Structure formats: C-alpha cells, structure tokens
Amino acid sequence: MKRRVWTVFPACLILAVLMIPMSAATFMYDKILGVVEMAITAIVVTAVFILALRFRNYIREVAQSAMNDCYSPSHKGLEAMKTPVAVCGTHGELIAYNAQFRKLFLDDYEGVNVHISPFIAELSPEDAVKRGSFDAEYGGKRFTVFGRETEHGMLFEFIDDTYYKNIADQYNDTKTSVALIVFDNIEDFSSDAEQEAAAAHLAAENLLYRWATKRNILLRRFGENRYIAIFEEAVLRQEMEQKFDLLDEIRAITYNGRPATLSIGVGHECTTLTDSASQARKALDMALGRGGDQVAVLTGSDYVFYGGVAKGVEKTSKVRVRAVSQEIAEAIEQAERVLITGHRYSDLDCIGAAAGMYALVTKKYNKDCHIVADINRTMASDMIARLSENRRDMFISPDSSMLLSGQRTLLFIVDTQSPDFIEADRVYKNCGNVIIIDHHRKMVNFIDNASVFLHEPSASSTCELVTEVVQYLADDVLSHTEAEALLAGIMLDTKNFVINTGVRTFEAAAFLRKKGADTVTVRNVFANSLENYRDKSLLVSSAQIVNHCAITVADDTTRNSRVVCAQAADDLLSIQDTYASFVISRIDAHTVNISARSFGKINVQLIMEALGGGGHQTMAAVQLKDVSLQEAKEQLVNVLKDVNILK
Template sequence: MKRKVWASSPVFFVISAVLLLTAGISWFWNIVVFTAEITLAAASIAAVLIANRHFKAHIAFAFKSVGEVLTGDRYRSLRQFALPVAVIGEAGDIIWVNDMFLDQVSANRECRGDNILKFIYPATTEQVLSAGGTEVTFGSRQYTVFGIRTEAGSVLYFLDDTAFQEISRNYEESRTIVMLASFDNREELTRDSSSSEETRIASEVEEVLARWAQGLGGFLKRMSSGRYLILTDEAHLRTEMKKRFPVLDSVRAIKAGDRLSATVSVGVARGAKTLQEADDWARNALNMALGRGGDQVAVKQANDTYEFFGGLSNGVEKRDSVRTRVFAASISDDIKESDVVFVMGHKYSDLDCVGAAIGMWNVACKTLRRPSYIVLNLTQSLASPQITALQNAYPDEKIFMSPQEAQMLATSRSMLVVVDTHSQDFVESAELLKTVPRVVVIDHHRMMVRHIENALVFFHEPYASSTCEMVTDLLQYIGDSKLTQTEAEALLSGIMLDTKNFVLKTGARTFEAAAYLRRKGADTVSVKRMFSDSIDAYKAKYKIVSNAEIFGRFAVASTEHEFPDIRIASAQAADELLSIQGIEASFVLFPAGDVINISARSLGDVNVQLIMETLGGGGHLTMAGAQLSGLSVSEARDRLIAAIRDFTEKASNHTNEKS
C-alpha cells in the first residue's frame, strides 16, 4: 500500500482556501478603508478651501464696503481716531481695527479674525448694538461700547472710562451713611437693678457700639438716654451687610443677671440724596426695627424698600401703663369728636380680630355713646361663635355692617378704627380705608413695610400677645367700661387663640388682662366652646397632619381640596404639628379660591415671620402666613421649601460666623 502525501490531502486544500479567502477579504477591506480616508480627506480639504474662499470673499466685501465709505483722508482719520474702533462681520469676527484699538484694547496683538466676544464678554454683539452704551471690562480697563450697524456687519466704538468708573466707585463707597441705634430694652433690664448695675449695663452697650462705629471708619455720638447717632460710609456698610451685623450678637452677650440679654435696634439710611433726608430715613428705619420687635437692623433704601437683619429673638414685654393711658385718652377724644365710628379688622377675621373689634365697639357705642358699627364680611369670617353670641345679646341693634354700607354712611367726621392689622393690603375693605379720613390703628403684629400711614393714633405693640390684650388694657383707662359677659368672653377668646391657651407669647400683662376679663364675668367654659369643631373639620385636620413631611426641624403639610372649614382646620393642623418631637416650625398649605394660603407656626426658636416675608406675607415670630397667587399647591410647596432652605442656610452661615 502506497503512503499518501499530506500536501495533497483535502484538509490541506481547505486550509489553503480559507487562508487565501481571509487574505482577500483583508486586502479588500484595506482598499475600502483607504478609499474612505482619501474621500474624507478630500472632502475636508474642499470644505476648508470653500470656507476660506467665503471668508476671504466676506473680508473682501467688508473691506470694499469700508473703502466705499471711508477713502483717503477719511480712512486715515478713522485709523488715527482717538477712540478704539473695530469693524466686525455678521458672524462677529473682527475684520479691521484702528491703531488705538491695537494699542489700548488688544495690546498690539493681532486680533483680526478673532471673535469680538473676546473683548466684550459677557455682553453680546446684539446687546451692544441695541443698547445706547454697554459697560464691559477687558483686562484692567473698563469701557463703554457703542455700536452701529453697516451693510456688511457693524462698527464698535470703545470709550475708555476706567478713570470715571473709579471716581464714581470712590464716590459711591465714600457716601455718608446715617445710622440711629437704640438700646431698646434698657428699662426692662435695669428696672430691678441697682444704680451701679444700671450704669454698668449702659456703659457696656455704649462701649460695644463705639467700638463697632470705629471699626466702620466712623464715630458714635450719644443723642439721649439709650439713643445714638452713628456715621459711616457706603463701603463699610456694604461689608457689614455681608456679615449680617454681628454687633447684634455682641450686644446680646451683655446680660443683666443670669437670663436677660441686652438688645439694640438700628435704623440705617442708605442712598438718601441729602443728609436731612438720610436723617428722616434713619428714623423711619429705626421705628420699623422697633415695630418688628427690636433686636435687629432695618436698612431703608431707595424706592421705599427695606432690608432686615437679625430679629431672631422674641420681643421683650414692656409694662408701660403710662403709654397705654396716653393712647387711651387720645383715642377717647377722637371718638368723642366723631359722628359715627367704624371698627374694621383684616380679611378672613379670626377670634382675635373680631374680639378686639367687639371691645372697641363697646368703647365707642356703650361707654362714649357714639353710633358705632363693626365692618365685617360675615360670609368669610372665622369667628362665627363670637358674632352669633353678640347678635343674640343685642337682638334689636344693628352691630355688623358690610363695607359697602359703611362707605355710604361715612362722612368727613367719621372715624375708622383698624384692629389686628396695620397693613393697608390686609384690611377688610381698602376702599373704606381710603374713604374715611380719620383712622386709628391698634395692632400687635410686627411692623410691615406697607403699613397704614398718617393715622391719628398708631397704637402698635409687637410684644403684646394679641390685639384683644391691647384693647382690654385700653378699656381699663376709658371711663366706666360697660363691658358685659358676652363682650368679655369675646376678648378672652382672642387672647386664648393667639397665645394657644396661654402657652406662647404670654407675659404678665396677658394674665392681668385675662384676670380683668374674668372679673367682668368671662366664663372659661363658654370660651372653650368657641374653639369646638365639627366632626368634618376634626377629621380634615388630622388628615392634613397625617400627610405631613419632615424636613429636619420643619414639618410641611398640604391639602389639595378646598372644604368649608379649611382655614380653621389648616391653622389647627399647623398647631398640632408642633407637638411632634423635634419639630420647631410647621407649615400647612391649602387652597382658597384662586389663592394658595400658608399657615406657619413655631415655638419661638424659628422666626416664621422672616420665612413668610420672603413669600410676600408676614405676621409674628411664632405665627405668620402668606398667600401665593397663580400657583398650584405643589408649586407653592416647592417655593415654600426653597424659602425654608434659604432661611436655614442664612441661619447656618450666621452661626458659623459667630463661632
């Protein structure tokens, strides 16, 4: 048997065929890749040539346009023009610049072909061309750039006003700032102290303020007992505003005994045109700071705007009976000179609002015997138990009146008493406020920027627990009060509402007022019944509480659906959330018509007023609210959470700066 040769076997031919096929495929693929690369390279070269051709044509067209307009002497004049000039194309590329541009702006570096944004950023070419002068900064120089359009692009002129900007900046930073500081709780700290202790506290506060004024590059001048004038400049004030006025903490470190801390309030005038105007602004700002509870700085700026710093502590209770007696005498005289007296509160009046209105109605109608009416929208009031009780007590008298009826009855001798609000935006009827020329304001909420001005009497005590407490104090100084049990219970219910049954914001005067009302026959059991809820409202309240979310020390709850007692249920839900361990502030959002309302509550460690003010609302340190229009509940909730985070961040930064 002959031996087979391996090279002639079928396996050899198969392997050879596979290798030849693989080599062929590889060769073919290399040809394809090579062809593709050649094609792409050719396309790129063609694109570059075409772009270069168009670019050259564009430049040639632009130069031709410039040459048609500026020839000979004109061209030489523009080239030697005293201001930097740049001609740019439609795409923003620099086509031509004059000698001054090369010397001042581009520092003799070739810039033709560069984009003009290199020299005017962050402004755009369109902004420069549409504005009548745009301020830009390039390098260490500042320019005002003017532009005009041409057929081929535009021409920009650079005006170097670095020196003028420096002069303007120096002028602004050196403008005189007038400040007025007040040692706002001096009497409370030194009432029970010896003369030496009083002198020590006063001198320490003055020393802190004097060092602060020196650090601001200014000086301090004592005006009267507890009041100081401080002069500084804009540059130091701007720095102090960034630091959020740490002088408040320095003063608060001064203590009388073991618990009470000294506090100051400062009014700052910023941007006033004259020193006389600055003095007026500083006084208004100081009154604003004191009206918001003290321990803060109010900066009054142009356009009647304010910026507030501090205000994190609660107002100090002031037991000044003389001041209350003076206000009582003044209000009494004004009522006697009136032909009819209207008493009005805020929209969606609550127990404190209606209770205070009932008290002032009693003063005008029963004690001073003047025709008096409570102006109220009965369908929107949250104090129906008080209203029903008073109507049952005086079935034959017309006590409550709509705003429209009051406007028809008002005369030039009429008087309007506004209770439980001082904001012209929150009153029951803004039209009635404008109609009646003689106005008295009685309120305990912290001062708001848009407050009622030119009032005959502005009785404002932000440290009072409620407006009912203030009215009760006034009643004791206006003759022989004809207060009945029904009216006493109305006043006591208002006090209990705002103090949460004598828990929050309760001072000695609060209990004294409650004791006076108790002597007048107020029954605490009857008052308690005013706070009772329907079973539907009770269920709704706890449904809102069950849907709450916790964000650190804040609780936020909301309801999407509107129901009859939604305002009462939401306010009570906000109170209930404070009983959760670790919660220091609570917020409840609820719809009412086209507006999303927010009820905010705290136990005193968080100033919910500051949070609500960022949303356009206001109120007290422990009780505040806001209204947001044009938003859904979820959108309003997002805005609220953003405001809470901003507040928390500022408080954290303030704490870090102190440490």
C-alpha cells in the same frame, strides 16, 4: 441672487468640460445626434465663459467694496479712528481691529483665534450689541463700550473713562448717611443693684463704640441708650454685605438668659444730612415697630431689613397705653358715630378686639356704633353668633357700612395695619378719622394717616391691648360674653398661653376672668367637629419637612379650609425638631393662602414677607394670586432653602 449664481458656477464648469468628449463620442455613433449635442455643448461652454468673466468682475467688485469700507474718506477706516475699535464675527472671533485696540488689549501681538468676550465683560457679542453700551474693565482700565452691528460683523468701540469713573466712585463712596441707634431692652441690664447687669450693660455699650471706631464711624450719644452715627457710603455698603453682623455680636451679650438687642434706622441716599436724619427716624420707627433687633435701611420709600430674629421685647410699662387711651377717649367724644372693622377673613383676635371696643363706645360714651365684618367669610362665626344674640345690629356688612361713613365718622381698625387687608377698605377711605390698634409687626405699607396708632408688637394679641384700653377708660363696661370674646382672642394668638406671652398677658386674662369670662366656655369655642378633626389629621399626616419646617397642602375637598388649616398649622408645631409650620390652601379660584406658625425660633414674618405677605414673628400669612397649590409650595420651598432668612 448673485451669490446663488456663483454657488452653482463650479458645477456648470465641470458639466461643460464633460460635455465635449461626450459629444465627440456621440458623433461617432450617430452624426445627427452628435451635431445636436455639439451645438448644446457650444452653448454651455459659451455660457460658462461669460459667467467666468462676470465672476472675475464680481470678485474685483467685492474686494474694491471692502477696501472702500475700510479706507474710504466717508468712514475714515478703523485706523483713522482715535479710539480702540474691533470688529468680530458672529461667533466672537476677531476679524479686524486698529492699532489702538492692538496696543491696549493685545500688547502689540496679533494673536490667532482671539475672542472678543474677555474685552467686553465676558458678554456674548449678540448680548453686547443688544445693550448698545455697557461698562467693561481690562488691564486695570475702565471703559464704556459701544456696540453696533454692521454689514461685515459686529463693531465695538472702547472709550477709556477710567479717570471719570474713579472720581464718580470716590464721590459715591464718600457720601454720608445718618443712622439712629437704640438699645431695645438695655433697661433690663442697667440696674445699679446688680453688678452683673451693669457689667452686661457696659459690655454692650463698649461693643457698640468699638464697632464705630473700627468702621471709622462718627458715633455720639444723644439720649438715654440712644445714639446717632454718621458714616460714608462705603461703610454702609460693607455692613449691608455682612448683613450687619453687629446685631449678632450684641445679641451674644446676655443677662439672666435674655440677650441684649439693638435697633438701627438708616437714612440712605439723601441730598442733605437733615433729610438723612429724618429718613433715619422713620426707619428706626419701622425697625422698632417690627419688634426690634434689626436694621431698617430707608432709600426713598423702599425699606431693606436685616436681622429681626430675636423675640420681641416685652414692654412692662403701661404708660404709653394709658396716654394713648386718653387720645382714644377724646376721639370718641368728638365723633358723630363709630365704626369698627378688622382684616378680611376675621379671626377670634379680630372679632374679640372689635367686641371690646364696641362695649366701650356704646356703654361708656353712648355713641352709635357697629362692627363691620363679612359674616360669610370669617373664622369666628360661632363667636359672632354669640355676640349677636342680644344685639342684632352689632355686626353690619361692608356694603351697609358705606351709608354710615363720612367725615364725622370715627373708624377703628383692629388687628391689622395694612390697607390691603382691611375688611371695609372703601369705608376706610371715606371716614374722616382713623384709629389703629394692632400687635402685628409693622409692615412697609402700613396705614400712615391714622390720628392714633396704638401699636405694640411685643403684645400677645390685639385683644390684650384692647383689654388694657378698657381697663383705663371704663372697667365696668364688659359683659361676660364680651370678656370671653377678648379672652378667646388672647388664647388663640398665644396658643393657650404657650407662646408670645408676657406679664401683661396674664394681667389682662385675670381682668377678663374677673369680668365673668368662663374658661370652659372659651375652650369650647375652639372645639372641632368630627369632619374638621378628620381633615386636620389628614393635613398633619401628609406634611413634608424642609429645613425643620413642616409643609402641607390642603386640596379643594377640605371643608372649612381656613379654620382647619390654621388648626393644622398649630398641631404641626408639636412634631419633634419642627420649628415652623406652613399650611397651603386655596381661598378661591384665583387666590392661594399660606398660613405660617412658629414658636419663635424661626421668624415666620420674614418668610411671609419674602412672598409678599406679613404678620407676626410667630404667626403670619400670605395670599398669592393666580398660582396653583403646587406653584405656591415651590415658591415657599425656595424661600425656606435660603438659610439667611431662617437664621
């Protein structure tokens, strides 16, 4: 209120000065009116005189208050403080500071219009005060700065803790981490019969040792093509900043057109070397489960991945599948009943693999078995109808399967490893034993309580793995319909034996052909209706190219959108200079799906993981919640503009 009075005081003073001559002039023409006006003028002059006295007292009071704020014993004043202190205005201009601040930051020179920002890590005064405390560096010294707002401005106190922060950095930089290293495919380079292969093997190993020597890393070999490395935090930080370019250097070494690849698992920020080695083992399993040629850094329960751009290395040996098959047989024999499920919106690979396991369980072991699938939400409805012709109870709904689940129930999960994607997630939680068969690269949130985990990311499809299991345990249980279901799954995931196809893929296909699979019948499974063909053509024709990636969006009028979108994604790969394709469609009112395909030059798994999804190097997907089709496209385009993901 006082400030408002002093604002109008000059106007009152001017008015009083002008009223005196005006009153005199009025008296000359009209004495009565002049007397009244003189009386009013006297009152105004008296009021102005009183205000002038009060204004002088107000100025004295403000000055005294400012002196008390700076020098009173209760605040001790800026000069009495033992640390550098400065006060700035709302725009960051320095208002006051003590001698310590002047000596450290102003070099004993009191400049004009000095701003506080260079001394508080280039933060604005408002942001600095909101933080309360923050770190800053100036003149080779390191400070912890405390900011607070006062009546007369924003006050900042600087605590010089350079020594302690340097000690902390030195401690953090010298903390040790453990890494486990393995050559993914060095056996292809280790043939004694080929001098060129042996030379490539030696070059890859020498490069690894030179890398360790250059980085001051303790590297020791502890098995065939396996190594353990111990290094300091500063080294790990540098490698992470350079995205482990060792992977690129190793990949440059080739033999017969095949690059050497390396997988590394790092245990990070552990209290002991033993814990770090244990974490490194988990990280290496994750790197290998994702196809190799990458580094997995495990901190607590969080993974960070680098690399993973090379194609998965095909394992020509079937020893592991044979051993796992025996474990599967024992689990089936001990179970009271068996349920088989896959991922939501099941496809031909999922249904085909489930049909193969169903034939094995019912015909070889005579166990009560059912496939849990939502037949109203599937992309393999025609195949389900064919399989169900003679077995009406072969497929049951997720709700019905709850009555059959229990501790004595064995649950097979095929073509997925994530608890978030399982068709019958409640059944999974209720079953006493779980077996997973999957070919997708390992996800961070994979199911980790399975008694058996048959996982080969180099396999073309889950149907290929199931076919091998059936071959080992009972090669006479498949009917021609079940064999065709398995062959259809293989053809789907290999794009008719074009991508991600190895020797074992053709061996499995030959076995299924021997069991009566008709290739013409299987080809008809992929036949399109005229309406679907038209919708697919519209999607392909409206595609947009971003960084050699084709993107198209299906509107809500697209029929059989999941089937049509998957087919459109495959067809988009036939466009010249297109390395990957993405089709965006709406699943329901709250969910948007992105289907991704590639021929392997671009790892679409990494792109989908950046959006929260996953899959395989050549086939992946993601479901985005509560976004529009355009927002989903913008998120995808932003990821595709990151060249580090596309490398």
